Amino acid sequence: MDVIVIGGGIAGVATAYQLRAAGHRVCVVERHATVAQGATYGHGGTVLPTPLDVWFGPTFMASRQNAKNGVINKAGFNGPARQFVKQLAALQDPNEFGHQYGLLRPLIELSRETMADVESRFGLEFEQTSGLLYLVRSPQEWELLRPAIGLLRLHEVPHHELTPAECAAFEHSVRTEPEFAGGVLFDQERTANAPLFAKLIKQALDTQGGVQFMQGCEVSAIRLDGQRASVELAPRPGAGSTTARSREVDVVHADAVVVAAGHGSLPLLERLGLRLPLHPLRLHTLVAPIAHEECAPHVAIVDAVKRIAISRMNHRLRIAGGAVLQSAGQVDKPLGEAVTKEALALLGQATHDWIPGAARISAALSWEGVKLLSPDGLPVVGNALHPRLFVNAGHGPAGWGLACGSAKLIADLVSGATPDVPADTLAALRPERFR
Ligand SMILES: Cc1cc2nc3c(=O)[nH]c(=O)nc-3n(C[C@H](O)[C@H](O)[C@H](O)COP(=O)(O)OP(=O)(O)OC[C@H]3O[C@@H](n4cnc5c(N)ncnc54)[C@H](O)[C@@H]3O)c2cc1C
Incomplete structure (x- = not known):
């Protein structure tokens, strides 16, 4: 399949990696001139959250x-x-906390495994x-x-x-x-360096091929029709403003779209009718x-x-x-x-x-x-609204490692495979759970 990933933070780059590994062709659209310029840039170093530093609980x-x-x-x-x-x-409440952490736990372990796999495959050094x-x-x-x-x-x-x-x-x-x-x-x-990790994965993808990075491009809207999905790109500054040009919209077509745009995910999904209470x-x-x-x-x-x-x-x-x-x-x-x-x-x-x-x-x-x-402490990961739309966002302030396991989960869902987490965790992460 051809898949568009919106966002070049760790969530987007890791998703592109997992989709490519599953055999898809990927296009990452990122509004900055390079990857890892959003929340990923400011990471505090901790890789995976323990019950002591998830952002919920007593x-x-x-x-x-x-x-x-x-x-x-x-x-x-x-x-x-x-x-x-x-x-x-x-x-x-300790019981509620324990229940919610129990749902998150399989995603933490999946993230640990997927990161270890990427690291050993490419021998990555990112200040671990x-x-x-x-x-x-x-x-x-x-x-x-x-x-x-x-x-x-x-x-x-x-x-x-x-x-x-x-x-x-x-x-x-x-x-x-x-x-x-x-x-x-x-x-x-x-602890490790999240932006360096994201950049090294991008480098590996650039060498391998099969993933195109459209940097300096902002997605203004997502279109979902029938079996296709596409994104509209916002006009670039200085791209000319003749009347004809301003009526034209650049559109990139694909078979599926993954929204991994961090904070920028909210307006894109809201325009499609999915209001997330993140x-x-x-x-x-x-x-x-x-x-x-x-x-x-x-x-x-x-x-x-x-x-x-x-x-x-x-x-x-x-x-x-x-x-x-x-x-x-x-x-x-x-x-x-x-x-x-x-x-x-x-x-x-x-x-x-x-x-x-x-x-x-x-x-x-x-x-x-x-x-x-998110108000229930869990990220938003999975299919939403349309068979060809997926979300990988809302990982919270302890989320860069989690975004990597979520990327594997998304790649499985896009490929029609069963993700390697229990059904209750999968349900607890669904973007439409707040409806
Ligand atoms: C100060 C700080 C410290 C942190 N410390 C830690 C820590 O110690 N451990 C930890 O695990 N996590 C930490 N985090 C959280 C962690 O950084 C995030 O969970 C993770 O980086 C999220 O990655 P992301 O890809 O979802 O978001 P981002 O890195 O924000 O990436 C989203 C990308 O999407 C792009 N984008 C948005 N909208 C559009 C659009 N319409 N079109 C095209 N591109 C778009 C943005 O430009 C951005 O590059 C910290 C966060 C901050 C801010």
């Missing part, structure tokens, strides 16, 4: 104070945003580093974390619960004063030079409740998190200076709290990006 927005829960809530009285928070709050140490501040936070730790045991996820002294003995950079509650070490999980979250990164080598960590450090990840990249530290929740209508507008400062301060403070002296925050470069989060 620790997610557990406190009303922004500084304590790591999410700055600027939604005000916006109805849909409040409804979104309310729906996610229902997943703070083993080890993540999740740190917990207070006994109250540790209590909130208990259901997640229970899930680690239930699903036999390799981990070690550490006392503060054991944390400091394992990772010399972690401060011991003032007291904190402890940590959870995942020595088999890892909410945009704005996330921040700081890339700071290492201040004192002896204070720098050798494993990634994650503030477990604030969901702030600090990972090392050569002579720098990447600090990611500082989520801002706004009304969806505000997300295309620049964030005010004060809120940006507040978000970046969360990142700086977490770094100072856990690994003082490690980073020169005053010399850090900042970046921000938008990620879609």
